[in-house]
Amino acid sequence: MLIIKRLTQDCNEMTHSINRLINFVQEKEMDKDKIDKKDHILDVAERVFSDLGFDGASTRMISGEAGVNMAMLNYYFGSKEGLFLAIFERKIASFQTLLQNIGNDESMSSWDKLAKCIDNYVERIIVNNCFQKLINRELTMSKRSELTDKITQILMLNVVEIKKILDDGIKNKIFAKDIDVQLVIATIFGTKNYIVNTPNISSLLLGHDIRDEKYLEEKIKPRVKVYMKRLLKAYLMNDNDNSK
Amino acid sequence: MLIIKRLTQDCNEMTHSINRLINFVQEKEMDKDKIDKKDHILDVAERVFSDLGFDGASTRMISGEAGVNMAMLNYYFGSKEGLFLAIFERKIASFQTLLQNIGNDESMSSWDKLAKCIDNYVERIIVNNCFQKLINRELTMSKRSELTDKITQILMLNVVEIKKILDDGIKNKIFAKDIDVQLVIATIFGTKNYIVNTPNISSLLLGHDIRDEKYLEEKIKPRVKVYMKRLLKAYLMNDNDNSK
DNA sequence: AAGAATTAATCAATCGATTAACAAGTTATT
DNA sequence: AATAACTTGTTAATCGATTGATTAATTCTT
Numbered sequence: 328m329l330i331i332k333r334l335t336q337d338c339n340e341m342t343h344s345i346n347r348l349i350n351f352v353q354e355k356e357m358d359k360d361k362i363d364k365k366d367h368i369l370d371v372a373e374r375v376f377s378d379l380g381f382d383g384a385s386t387r388m389i390s391g392e393a394g395v396n397m398a399m400l401n402y403y404f405g406s407k408e409g410l411f412l413a414i415f416e417r418k419i420a421s422f423q424t425l426l427q428n429i430g431n432d433e434s435m436s437s438w439d440k441l442a443k444c445i446d447n448y449v450e451r452i453i454v455n456n457c458f459q460k461l462i463n464r465e466l467t468m469s470k471r472s473e474l475t476d477k478i479t480q481i482l483m484l485n486v487v488e489i490k491k492i493l494d495d496g497i498k499n500k501i502f503a504k505d506i507d508v509q510l511v512i513a514t515i516f517g518t519k520n521y522i523v524n525t526p527n528i529s530s531l532l533l534g535h536d537i538r539d540e541k542y543l544e545e546k547i548k549p550r551v552k553v554y555m556k557r558l559l560k561a562y563l564m565n566d567n568d569n570s571k
Numbered sequence: 572m573l574i575i576k577r578l579t580q581d582c583n584e585m586t587h588s589i590n591r592l593i594n595f596v597q598e599k600e601m602d603k604d605k606i607d608k609k610d611h612i613l614d615v616a617e618r619v620f621s622d623l624g625f626d627g628a629s630t631r632m633i634s635g636e637a638g639v640n641m642a643m644l645n646y647y648f649g650s651k652e653g654l655f656l657a658i659f660e661r662k663i664a665s666f667q668t669l670l671q672n673i674g675n676d677e678s679m680s681s682w683d684k685l686a687k688c689i690d691n692y693v694e695r696i697i698v699n700n701c702f703q704k705l706i707n708r709e710l711t712m713s714k715r716s717e718l719t720d721k722i723t724q725i726l727m728l729n730v731v732e733i734k735k736i737l738d739d740g741i742k743n744k745i746f747a748k749d750i751d752v753q754l755v756i757a758t759i760f761g762t763k764n765y766i767v768n769t770p771n772i773s774s775l776l777l778g779h780d781i782r783d784e785k786y787l788e789e790k791i792k793p794r795v796k797v798y799m800k801r802l803l804k805a806y807l808m809n810d811n812d813n814s815k
Numbered sequence: 816a817a818g819a820a821t822t823a824a825t826c827a828a829t830c831g832a833t834t835a836a837c838a839a840g841t842t843a844t845t
Numbered sequence: 846a847a848t849a850a851c852t853t854g855t856t857a858a859t860c861g862a863t864t865g866a867t868t869a870a871t872t873c874t875t
Binding site for chain 1: 753754756757765806
């Protein structure tokens with residue numbers, strides 16, 4: 328009798344545990360569904376915004392393409408601007424941890440760090456193609472300050488990181504002491520932006536549609552990496568004093 | 572009597588001539604008024620569009636700031652898009668004759684030509700600041716093809732001209748033969764665009780408000796000129812083969 | 816039954832564009 | 846030379862369409 332009572336007790340405990348486990352799993356599943364749905368909306372919104380701009384894209388269009396009711400956008404994100412900001416919030420994490428690990432690596436020379444930054448940057452930025460376009464277009468607007476500030480803040484993380492590498496390189500006499508650090512940064516980001524943000528121009532310039540993913544992956548990315556490193560190496564590691 | 576008759580005739584002829592002159596002058600004056608008025612609207616529209624984007628700017632806002640009735644915009648330019656296109660039509664002339672004179676000058680070396688192009692480009696582009704922003708923002712849009720084609724066509728004039736200079740320089744062995752001509756062009760235009768089109772970023776980067784005209788004129792323009800020439804000279808006129 | 820998710824319907828506001836009316840000047844007709 | 850007809854420039858009022866947002870009802874989940 329004692330054994331049966333004991334077994335019954337164990338069985339009840341197990342049942343309880345199983346129920347808790349089921350609840351937990353179901354809860355996690357539901358959270359996952361919710362997140363996936365929000366994520367899906369953000370994916371669609373990111374693409375539509377980058378194609379048409381903030382003002383050019385309508386909430387109806389986004390909700391339509393995402394296959395959800397229009398009111399859901401306001402239910403989830405409060406407003407159109409809230410949706411727009413949510414796109415950026417989602418990206419911040421991946422931005423923050425990207426370059427700073429490189430900068431802190433003591434085993435690499437300043438040039439190697441910079442070269443690695445360039446590789447990473449070219450690699451990553453072309454993946455986030457439409458997001459970059461989105462960022463850049465809204466940055467050229469004069470108004471809408473809260474959003475602009477947030478974007479600026481995000482982008483400055485990268486700028487500061489590269490600046491640190493360049494300054495260190497000068498201090499360690501790996502780079503020439505009279506280089507224009509700030510304009511070098513403008514060249515790094517500007518060259519890449521020119522290629523990916525104005526595809527109509529750069530496609531004509533390069534003689535091939537830049538939006539062709541295979542071409543971009545196999546030809547353009549390695550080519551830009553090689554070019555940027557040669558260009559910067561020539562400038563940073565030569566003595567430019569005798570240029571007059 | 573004959574004299575009086577002759578004088579009367581002369582007087583009539585003179586009166587007639589004067590009247591014709593007055594009409595002519597008045598007509599020209601009116602044309603000038605008309606052109607000035609249209610020009611004024613285009614000036615305002617250019618600024619508003621560049622601040623807020625095509626979709627962000629409303630015809631009411633433009634007509635309001637220009638001090639004209641809203642219907643006048645449609646009367647003059649047909650539609651909002653017509654107004655937008657008119658801004659570009661007005662600029663085409665100044666674009667076309669800018670660089671092509673340099674390219675045809677036989678007395679200059681390829682490097683001198685390129686250096687002069689850079690000087691001219693930096694000088695001019697910062698004057699047309701808001702127009703450049705306007706161009707660049709609309710170029711990043713995926714849709715709106717007629718306008719995009721027109722802008723692309725205009726900008727390619729500059730690209731082709733610089734490309735010709737670079738190709739000539741390679742042929743004359745002034746530039747290294749393994750340079751990446753197309754990406755050099757991306758660097759020239761991209762660096763400048765980065766500075767003037769994303770003023771929030773570049774102001775933080777440079778530690779001074781880039782929209783301060785005096786600072787721009789006295790500090791930034793000469794600095795960018797020097798930098799661009801050093802950067803390109805180091806890359807174009809060095810042997811990059813030993814970079815591996 | 817309580818609360819969260821979702822829907823269709825509707826809100827006021829603003830959009831670009833059009834209309835009709837009027838003023839001023841030009842041309843044509845008598 | 847005088848008047849009618851027409852063109853051009855300009856205005857206020859209004860058009861239908863679309864915008865972002867909200868509501869109230871409904872479905873689903875717990």
